[in-house]
Structures are given as structure tokens and as C-alpha cells.
Amino acid sequence: MGQGNVREISAAELIAHGVRAVGARSPLHALERTPGPVILLSLHGITTELAIDTTTAHPEHAVFAFVDAAGLSTKTPDGPWMPLEGGVVLAAPGVTHHVRCEGAWRVTAAYVPRSALGAFVAALPTVAWILTERRPLDRAMQAFIEQILDTDDPATSIERYAIEHLIVEMSGAILLDRVGAASGQRSPRAALRDRAVAVIAQQCGDPALNPTLVAREVQSSLRQLQLVFAEAENSVAGEIRHQRARLAKSLLIDSRFDVLSIEQISQRAGFHSPMSLRRALDDDYGTTPRALRAHRSEERETAVR
Template sequence: MDLGIVREIGPQELIEHGFRAVGNRLPVRARERTPGAVTLLSSRGTSTEFKVDTAAARPDQAVFAFVEADRVWSKLADEPWVEIGSGLVVAASGITRGLRWQGSWHAAIAFVPRAAMASFVPALPTDVQVFPERRLLDRAMQDFIEGLLDADEQATAIERYAVEQLVLEMGGAILLDRVGAVSGHGSPRAVLRDRAIAVIAQQCGDPSLTPTQVAREVQSSLRQLQLVFAEAENSVAGEIRRQRARLARSLLVDSRYDVLSIEQIAQRAGFQSPMSLRRALDEAYRTTPRALRSQRRAAV
């Protein structure tokens, strides 16, 4: 398959993504683009029922789905149908349930490596979560996916790489925004922590980033920020280290960075030395730089 093109897909390809139409239903239109490690899917139709099992079809990928529908119901195993609203669906472990649509509907979906998403938040949500109210980042990611699938131009290698990285960053940012803080957006202290984590995620590759600088960026005293992180059993310095480990891991599992030495990876991720990198990876993932590269090569 040419990863740089958009292609129309049919029922069999939808089954390969984990979506199987039930009964004699009207045809469903779908388009697919696969830039790198992510897969983008756009599908639309009218009154349709699906048996969905992305967990089996794509066991290593999280799902971000942006759903627009007149009415939609969800069903788990032998439980009754429950009506749910349109909105953003986040399923880190995949979606396994029945879905029934009434009237016109449209879904834009991104499948992304779960391992990449796990590095953005302390713990991935285990349940499927539906957020009826859209936020700015949700709409931006949806528009980005739909724009890529509406365009017929073939993507260059550089464009595919850029798209892959942007989708990963947007998905990770949505996780941070939606589920990163247990106490939610109603708490000013949680909002402050979320803002600080966002700053750290964006600037962790800068070796000069310090807790003091983060506090200054979010217009807080260092003491106040440390207390806010302590409430979540974390620290500002610990979060900087974790985010640097996330960045280093993403570079180490990407074959395009095989030309870089471990020392160069450490520098790009903001670490002062390869030893600091190894300690952070051991703390966050119980692995080493060389083990990450070996596992990826063995899987090819």
C-alpha cells in the first residue's frame, strides 16, 4: 500500500479496522490514510448498526473518534442499548461494543500506538470515555483528520512524517487535557497542574528547563507549584524527567532516528548525559535505550 495516498475502502477493510456492519444495512462510505504508525479513517452513512471490536483488530492501538450523529446507541455484551450523545470518544484500550446509528452520521477516527499515548499521562484510562462537549483541541484534531482525508493529493515522505507526529502530539495533548488530572477542570489547583504539564510536554527537550522556569511560565510560585504536584504524588522535577523519557522513547523506537547515537538521543530529549537517560527510562518504562531499539527491530 502507498502510505502517501487516500483510498476509498469497503466493508472488508472496515472489518480489518474492527467495524462489522450488522444485517442488511445501507452502504457505508469510508476513506483511509496511513501516515507512518497512525491510521486515519473517515466514515459516513445513515441508519446503521455495527459490531465494533477494535481491541481485537488493532490490539496495540488507542482510538480517538469524533462522532457526529442524529442519534447513536451503545451496547455492551448482553446489556441493553443505551443512548449516548455525539462527541469525542477516547478509548486507549480500544472499543468493544455494539453501535447503532439513526439518521445521518459521520465519524473521523485516528488509530494511534498505545505505547506512544502511555507516555503522555501517568496512567491510560481503561474504559471508553465519551465527551459530548467539544473543546478547542478536540475540534482542531477532528478538522485536521478530516482535511487530510478530504484531500486527494499524495503525501511526500516528509509530509507523512509531519502528519504522524502531529497526530501523536494532538492525541497525547487531548489525553493530558481530558484525563491527565484526576481532579478535573473544576479545581484551580488541577488547572494549574495541567498548565504546568503542558508547558513541560512542550519544552522538555530543552536541557535548561527547570522547575523554576516552569513555575514562571505558568505564573506561579515554585512552592505553590510543588505543593500542587505533591497532591498528585508527583513533583515538577519528576514530571520533567518523565516527559523527557517519553520524548527519548519516541525517538528510540523510530527507525528514522537510528542514525543517532544514544548520546545524541539523550541530548535531543533534554538529558545532560546518557546515564541520566538510562535512569529515566528505567524509572518510567523499566527498560533501556538499547532494549527499546532491539525490541523494535525484532518486531519488523
């Protein structure tokens, strides 16, 4: 199947994603979809022990997993088995655990590049979180992944981009909402800045986005928000420009968007003109739109050889 389509994968292929069934007595069913750097998985079976090590299989990815099982217990490689309620697993550094699923069980997971989550929080957590309470966004993300994996219709390049973009946005929002609040390590001012950065990352493609609208979204005065960004030696307008440059770069290095002109790329990234795009890319990355595309083409030709 082509990139981005759903396919059933074998136990050997599942190992490549850091999941291995230990002494399985019943079949394990797994579906995979990779719309881009994001990896979507669905696993289900009956009474299975799983050895999970995504940190080795995908060292650059965070894991967002939704676990439903009649009975569940987990342990680290050298620790004892501990009972656990099914819930939401948020693991920015990945997962390294043994898990025992009793009865009928199902795991729905998204592996998301950690680099994409940096737009939502200032610092990713260094430990995994297992949360038993499911909030509306948790359930919505799980349902979205399951729906994407339940249809084997081929996905167009735009659909693959949309799926990847939505998964990253939902993952970032869950991370900001759940882990940021649970850790209690962020000051109120830093938390306000994190929320504003998340809003900007999600809405930077809208050319109407400006500091006043960002302040309204995070329920802050513009002056207060500007002071919070100044403490981090940044500005709200500067962050908007940076996020637009980040979005434009991701579009320019993605072959699925080669059909778009530089002007169309600038519009999709929220810039008012191609000149504004060029200046932002030069300031943030020291490059140009054409140079990004040319470099990507050279890498592809080298790989083919």
C-alpha cells in the same frame, strides 16, 4: 500505497480495525492513514448499524472518535438500545459497543497507543466517555484528522512523524482536560502535577525548558510545583530529563530518523549535548543511542528472514 499515505479500505479491512457493518443496505466508505503507530480513520454512510470492538482489534490503543449523525443510539452487547447525541468518544481502554447511525453520518477517529498517553496523565481512565459538548480542541483535532485524510498527497518521513506527534499531543491534551476534569478523582495537587507533566511532554524538545518555565505555564509557584513533584518522589527537573529521554528513544528506534546523527537527535530531544543524552538513556533505559539503533536493525533483519 506506502506507509503514511491515504487509502480507501474495504469492509473486510475495516473489520481489522474493530468496526463491522451489520446487515448494511447501503455502501460504507472508509479512509485510512497510518503515519506510524497512530491510526487515522474516517467512515461515512447512510443509516448503518455498526458492531465495534477495538479492544480486540487494537488492544494497545486508545480511541478518540468524533461522531456526527442525524440520529444515534448505542448499546453494549447485552444491553438495550439507548438514544445518544453525537459527540466526542474518549475511550482509553477501547470501544466495545453496537452503534446505530440514522440518516447521513460520519465518524472521524484516531487510534492512539496508550503508552504514548502515559506522559499526559498519571493513570488512564478504565471506562469510555461519551461527551456531547465539543470544545475548541475537540473541533481542532477533528478538523486536523479530516484534513489529513482529505488529501492523498504522499507524506515524507518527517511529515509522518509530525502528524503522529501532533495527534498524540492533541489526544493527550483532550484526555487531560476532559476526562481528568470529568472524573473528579484527582486531587488538586495531583491535577497540578498532571498538567505540568503534560506541558513537559509537549515542550521537552525545547532546550530552554526549565522548572521555572513549567511553573509559569501551569500558573503555579516554583516552590509549590516542586513540593507536588516531591510527593510523587520525583522532581520537575527529573521529569524534564525523563521526557527528553523518552523523546530521544522514540527518535532513535524510528528508521525515519536514521539520517540524523546522535548529536542531531540530542538537539531535537532538548539535550544540550550528546553526553547528556547518553547519561539520560542509561539512567532511564539502561542503554545507549547506538545500542537502540542496533537492536532495531537486528529486529528488522530477523523479521525479513
